[in-house]
Amino acid sequence: MAGGMKMYGKHRFPGRLFIVEGIDGSGKSTQLMLLKKWLESEGYVVYFSEWNSSPLVQDVTKRGKKKKMLTPMTFSLIHATDFADRTEHHIIPPLKAGAVVLADRYVYTAFARDVVRGVSPKWVRDLYAFAVKPTVAFYFRTPLDVAMKRILGGRDAIKYYEAGMDLDLSDDIEESFRLFQGKIIDEYEKMIDEFGLVAIDATQSIEAQQAEVRKIVSDALAGTKKTKVRRWVDLASLARGSLT
Amino acid sequence: MGGFGFFGEGLPDVNLAELKGKLIVLEGTDGVGRTTHIGLLKQWLENHGHAVLDTGMTRSALAGKRLKQAKEGHTLGGITMSLFYATDFADRLENEIVPALRAGFIVLTDRYIYSLMARAIVRGADPEWLREVYGFALKPDAIFYLRLKIDDLVTRVLQSTGFDYWESGMDLHMGEDMYESFVRYQKWLLAEFDKMVETYGFNMIDASGSIEEVFADLRDRVDQVVARDGD
Numbered sequence: 221m222a223g224g225m226k227m228y229g230k231h232r233f234p235g236r237l238f239i240v241e242g243i244d245g246s247g248k249s250t251q252l253m254l255l256k257k258w259l260e261s262e263g264y265v266v267y268f269s270e271w272n273s274s275p276l277v278q279d280v281t282k283r284g285k286k287k288k289m290l291t292p293m294t295f296s297l298i299h300a301t302d303f304a305d306r307t308e309h310h311i312i313p314p315l316k317a318g319a320v321v322l323a324d325r326y327v328y329t330a331f332a333r334d335v336v337r338g339v340s341p342k343w344v345r346d347l348y349a350f351a352v353k354p355t356v357a358f359y360f361r362t363p364l365d366v367a368m369k370r371i372l373g374g375r376d377a378i379k380y381y382e383a384g385m386d387l388d389l390s391d392d393i394e395e396s397f398r399l400f401q402g403k404i405i406d407e408y409e410k411m412i413d414e415f416g417l418v419a420i421d422a423t424q425s426i427e428a429q430q431a432e433v434r435k436i437v438s439d440a441l442a443g444t445k446k447t448k449v450r451r452w453v454d455l456a457s458l459a460r461g462s463l464t
Numbered sequence: 465m466g467g468f469g470f471f472g473e474g475l476p477d478v479n480l481a482e483l484k485g486k487l488i489v490l491e492g493t494d495g496v497g498r499t500t501h502i503g504l505l506k507q508w509l510e511n512h513g514h515a516v517l518d519t520g521m522t523r524s525a526l527a528g529k530r531l532k533q534a535k536e537g538h539t540l541g542g543i544t545m546s547l548f549y550a551t552d553f554a555d556r557l558e559n560e561i562v563p564a565l566r567a568g569f570i571v572l573t574d575r576y577i578y579s580l581m582a583r584a585i586v587r588g589a590d591p592e593w594l595r596e597v598y599g600f601a602l603k604p605d606a607i608f609y610l611r612l613k614i615d616d617l618v619t620r621v622l623q624s625t626g627f628d629y630w631e632s633g634m635d636l637h638m639g640e641d642m643y644e645s646f647v648r649y650q651k652w653l654l655a656e657f658d659k660m661v662e663t664y665g666f667n668m669i670d671a672s673g674s675i676e677e678v679f680a681d682l683r684d685r686v687d688q689v690v691a692r693d694g695d
């Protein structure tokens with residue numbers, strides 16, 4: 221942090237940051253993966269910022285969840301800690317190096333989720349003031365019923381906190397999940413104007429959504445560093461070749 | 465009623481009117497004798513029939529252990545570390561301090577948000593941001609700031625544990641060796657604490673005397689806080 225702490229909207233980096241948001245089942249991860257393939261094929265240096273922060277922070281989060289020790293405040297703070305680690309290690313350095321950084325979920329997930337849990341909207345926004353403002357933040361807008369069908373068909377079990385079971389919305393985990401996600405959608409809708417999220421209609425075909433995303437991204441990429449495409453080299457045969 | 469309040473936005477689901485105990489904070493730099501005096505105060509208050517909870521930093525059930533490990537490895541960045549401490553503090557506030565105050569305990573805490581803020585500021589965090597983040601903290605009934613001049617502090621640390629990596633701010637690369645770094649780091653912390661005296665209403669305690677002298681001073685002042693509002 222030498223040189224002072226930069227706040228949201230004040231960072232200046234040569235790289236670009238694109239993030240996707242939306243409820244589970246909105247198809248945002250698929251869209252991000254397709255965007256990544258395209259950017260790589262175009263020769264950009266792409267860095268995918270996964271949620272693999274420090275094992276120490278992860279341990280606390282996992283343990284807190286497993287033992288149901290988390291209150292809305294500590295849930296919010298431990299996720300902010302995790303996000304800070306990602307920012308300091310996996311977002312700022314590649315952006316400084318001029319990479320195109322992609323992230324699946326960002327601060328807006330926390331704003332939606334924590335506020336639904338009863339945390340003050342102003343406080344949680346202040347908490348994340350250190351975050352880098354994305355070049356473009358996509359919001360994959362999905363009606364609740366569509367998302368629910370995709371999720372309940374395709375996965376084994378919904379987890380306690382994911383379903384918002386700590387909120388006592390319903391004793392039935394599926395019903396709780398539905399109610400919780402509905403409230404999350406309300407929060408996302410409010411954030412479209414507040415943060416200038418780019419809403420994509422996620423009921424369209426995958427191809428149509430991706431075309432829209434690529435158009436917006438390519439406009440935002442003017443002047444970004446590209447590399448020459450490197451081909452894989454078989455080092456073993458190369459070595460053998462040099463010996464004979 | 466003690467009339468508790470929050471610094472800022474506060475904690476969700478806490479009814480302040482239910483908090484009946486007293487929250488007393490001991491602050492000050494490393495090596496100033498906080499832990500000794502907390503122990504003495506606890507004994508003294510219990511002898512007088514008060515139920516006492518003593519608590520300190522990095523002791524939360526949620527994050528305490530991992531936070532200690534994080535310090536040993538020192539791989540976490542400044543903002544991450546600040547928030548890790550805030551998580552630990554929130555867990556103790558919600559699960560120890562608030563329930564104890566509800567039950568009418570006197571809570572003695574070894575350091576509070578002021579130390580956390582001073583250490584984070586020295587590591588580059590924005591003071592205004594920290595104030596917002598710690599807006600969920602309860603305002604204490606009294607804050608006693610044990611203060612020693614830097615020369616006395618050096619002598620005292622040499623007589624006890626010696627210089628340690630974190631207390632010397634070695635992660636900040638401030639000096640050639642631990643001594644130089646310790647002096648610069650602790651001076652900086654002292655300056656940050658001194659800035660908070662007025663803002664947060666610290667009660668200054670001159671910590672240069674003998675343990676007995678300092679404790680006598682502290683005990684009289686704590687007595688007044690406990691007696692306030694007709695006990």
